Amino acid sequence: MSHLLEVKNLEVRFALRFGDLTAIDGVSFTLDKGERLGLVGESGAGKSVTGFAIINLISKPGYISRGHILFDGENLAELPGEKMRDIRGNRISMIFQDPMMTLNPVLTIGTQMCETLMAHRNISRKQAEAVALEKLRKVYISSPEQRLSQYPHEFSGGMRQRIVIAIALLTDPALIIADEPTTALDVTIQAEIMDLLLELCASEDMGLILITHDLGVVSRVTEKIAVMYAGKIVESGPTENIITDPLHPYTKGLIRALPDPERRGQGERLQQIPGTMPTLTALPRGCSFHPRCEIKGGICEKEIPESRAVKGQKREVACHMAENPSPPPVYEREGA
Amino acid sequence: MNSRQTEKILSVRNLVKHFDISGGFLEQLAFEKGKIIRRHTVVKALNNVSFSIAPGEIFSVVGESGCGKSTLARTAIGLYPPDSGEVFFGGERIDHLSPRQMLPFRARMQMIFQDPYASLNPRMTVRQILEEPVFFHRPGISRAEAGDRVAAVMEQVGVDPQWAGRYPHEFSGGQRQRISIARALMVDPEFIVADEPISALDVSIQAQILNLLMEAREKRGLTYMIITHDLSVVAHISSRVAVMYLGSLCELSPADQMFDHPRHPYTRALLSAIPRLGSKKKHIRLTGEVPTPIRLPSGCVFHGRCPYADARCKTEIPLPLSPEPGIITACHGLEEGRIPLSPE
Ligand SMILES: Nc1ncnc2c1ncn2[C@@H]1O[C@H](COP(=O)(O)OP(=O)(O)OP(=O)(O)O)[C@@H](O)[C@H]1O
Ligand SMILES: Nc1ncnc2c1ncn2[C@@H]1O[C@H](COP(=O)(O)OP(=O)(O)OP(=O)(O)O)[C@@H](O)[C@H]1O
Ligand code: SF4
Ligand SMILES: [Mg+2]
Ligand SMILES: [Mg+2]
Numbered sequence: 001m002s003h004l005l006e007v008k009n010l011e012v013r014f015a016l017r018f019g020d021l022t023a024i025d026g027v028s029f030t031l032d033k034g035e036r037l038g039l040v041g042e043s044g045a046g047k048s049v050t051g052f053a054i055i056n057l058i059s060k061p062g063y064i065s066r067g068h069i070l071f072d073g074e075n076l077a078e079l080p081g082e083k084m085r086d087i088r089g090n091r092i093s094m095i096f097q098d099p100m101m102t103l104n105p106v107l108t109i110g111t112q113m114c115e116t117l118m119a120h121r122n123i124s125r126k127q128a129e130a131v132a133l134e135k136l137r138k139v140y141i142s143s144p145e146q147r148l149s150q151y152p153h154e155f156s157g158g159m160r161q162r163i164v165i166a167i168a169l170l171t172d173p174a175l176i177i178a179d180e181p182t183t184a185l186d187v188t189i190q191a192e193i194m195d196l197l198l199e200l201c202a203s204e205d206m207g208l209i210l211i212t213h214d215l216g217v218v219s220r221v222t223e224k225i226a227v228m229y230a231g232k233i234v235e236s237g238p239t240e241n242i243i244t245d246p247l248h249p250y251t252k253g254l255i256r257a258l259p260d261p262e263r264r265g266q267g268e269r270l271q272q273i274p275g276t277m278p279t280l281t282a283l284p285r286g287c288s289f290h291p292r293c294e295i296k297g298g299i300c301e302k303e304i305p306e307s308r309a310v311k312g313q314k315r316e317v318a319c320h321m322a323e324n325p326s327p328p329p330v331y332e333r334e335g336a
Numbered sequence: 337m338n339s340r341q342t343e344k345i346l347s348v349r350n351l352v353k354h355f356d357i358s359g360g361f362l363e364q365l366a367f368e369k370g371k372i373i374r375r376h377t378v379v380k381a382l383n384n385v386s387f388s389i390a391p392g393e394i395f396s397v398v399g400e401s402g403c404g405k406s407t408l409a410r411t412a413i414g415l416y417p418p419d420s421g422e423v424f425f426g427g428e429r430i431d432h433l434s435p436r437q438m439l440p441f442r443a444r445m446q447m448i449f450q451d452p453y454a455s456l457n458p459r460m461t462v463r464q465i466l467e468e469p470v471f472f473h474r475p476g477i478s479r480a481e482a483g484d485r486v487a488a489v490m491e492q493v494g495v496d497p498q499w500a501g502r503y504p505h506e507f508s509g510g511q512r513q514r515i516s517i518a519r520a521l522m523v524d525p526e527f528i529v530a531d532e533p534i535s536a537l538d539v540s541i542q543a544q545i546l547n548l549l550m551e552a553r554e555k556r557g558l559t560y561m562i563i564t565h566d567l568s569v570v571a572h573i574s575s576r577v578a579v580m581y582l583g584s585l586c587e588l589s590p591a592d593q594m595f596d597h598p599r600h601p602y603t604r605a606l607l608s609a610i611p612r613l614g615s616k617k618k619h620i621r622l623t624g625e626v627p628t629p630i631r632l633p634s635g636c637v638f639h640g641r642c643p644y645a646d647a648r649c650k651t652e653i654p655l656p657l658s659p660e661p662g663i664i665t666a667c668h669g670l671e672e673g674r675i676p677l678s679p680e
Contacts, residue, residue: 043511043537142402155402159402180509186606188400213539
């Protein structure tokens, strides 16, 4: 069976004054119809850049230097601009981390929503407005009829975020890339929005890539996870396995840093992973995680760990020392 | 000047802020029952909100998206003029000041905006963004001294100072959020309003930033007003918590009281929604029409969703009352004693 999306060996670089910066380094994953993938990792790990690369929206000093992105059999990395515009915002929607990447500050949201829809569908303004209202209700915008004539700055932060989600849903896309879609939302509305996305994956076979730093949300919504660190996927596999039995020391650290609601207050310090993620222009030799790693061995400072399969499980880990990894070549990619 | 306000760093009294979103004249016209009428659409974002913050406090404001938290923050520090009500800062009334008269207050209070993208000028490098408030509020400072300060503050928020020459779009979302926190720390403010300061950050950096803010409080006696939807953070750091619903204050209590004995029915609903990792408990579903500040419910704004609502709740607006010193609630059911106190 062919995948809805196959990202292989993706590399993204930014040409800067003092040389190239590799933001994404050999990222590979697949997504099937109706499947839900969580992309997690610390700030600056390369999650958003991965999302931008999929819809071919890496701009000027940046470029895709290697790899391919197959969507429905077409390589998006090489698709001419015109054909890409047909896919972007139509069959693939991205919910940007920055709502103002979607919203035009000088247009009312009614105009923006209708124009988006009319650019991709042969429908009237009246019909487009009806769809817009339906989607705004789905994301719990109150009094949507009156809101259509408002400008983006007249909404609250969380409302803007929900309007961007409504815009992404307008064209009933086959794939949604949702980059931190609910950071500004309280738990109740956040849960409702996640339920809405889950429902669309189940009923419309929509694929979902959920980019977030919130492991709680990821564990509720996704069926598989890829953990990124300094531009690479360091661990990937079924959500359940990764949350309950993380193998990579970085993933372990992320899970341990979660606040425990039973132990609130009294200046309880959260367990931090010691140190910070290195700057991409000054990556350490060997495994980029080794300066912060508790289980590193001598090899970690010299050799970059390859991603390898974990015996008996459909998961991969890129760590020299993680327990249980089988030797490199035995992994078979499904459908390869 | 009465003495009660001078011991407070910030006091707001009966703040009201409405936004007219009727649009142009033609857009306001509507046809109703055979007649042309002119219709005004008004968002009632803040309705009679009062509270005071004492020096050194960490005062949190919580409530669902769109309930008026950011509007409250902006009105409180003089970015929006209130429609009515009063704002006092350090005992002085500031809500009616001209921008010029406001200047000396500007350096004493800083705001970390909810939207780090919109609040960072895309045409300025991070160094320029961070130096700007320093040169503005301390004109005598030398270039070298400002530069040192930039490097030190960038280091503190975990962004490599070598990147100071770059533009905001070259940073990731979380890095930009940290730059807007750095900007607020550049001058030495007495009071910081932080609107969702850590929502785009992962837990390990959240902890780092929170620890940094708490450290600044201990060292320099800073006072904070923090807006966040993350209730576990609120429980963790706040001294007092204000709960808002549709532009009204429902409850104001010390944080431990609030979390151990929530009083107002809305506070109880809000706290019951805190997710616990691993628990598969379904959240409380939102039902019915989404409440809107454009057509405010009559009486208590929460009555449509409240399990204790009765006839009085539907008609009469509950006033803020203090059942115990330090606690304020606005609820008829609590006042009448017909709502059982929540068990621990
Ligand atoms: N236009 C650009 N020019 C230069 N560097 C960039 C550019 N865009 C991103 N980067 C760098 O690429 C790295 C990855 O950024 P990305 O936005 O993907 O991070 P992220 O994982 O989404 O983090 P966050 O959780 O903070 O949003 C960062 O170090 C960032 O500074
Ligand atoms: N400049 C404005 N013009 C018109 N309406 C506005 C303006 N600013 C805010 N509003 C309205 O006021 C209400 C409250 O908005 P506010 O930004 O204060 O909410 P909030 O509690 O901060 O929500 P969130 O958690 O989503 O950020 C919303 O209905 C919003 O549309
Ligand atoms: S005043 Fe009435 S409706 Fe409002 S919260 Fe109290 S009991 Fe519920
Ligand atoms: Mg990002
Ligand atoms: Mg807000």
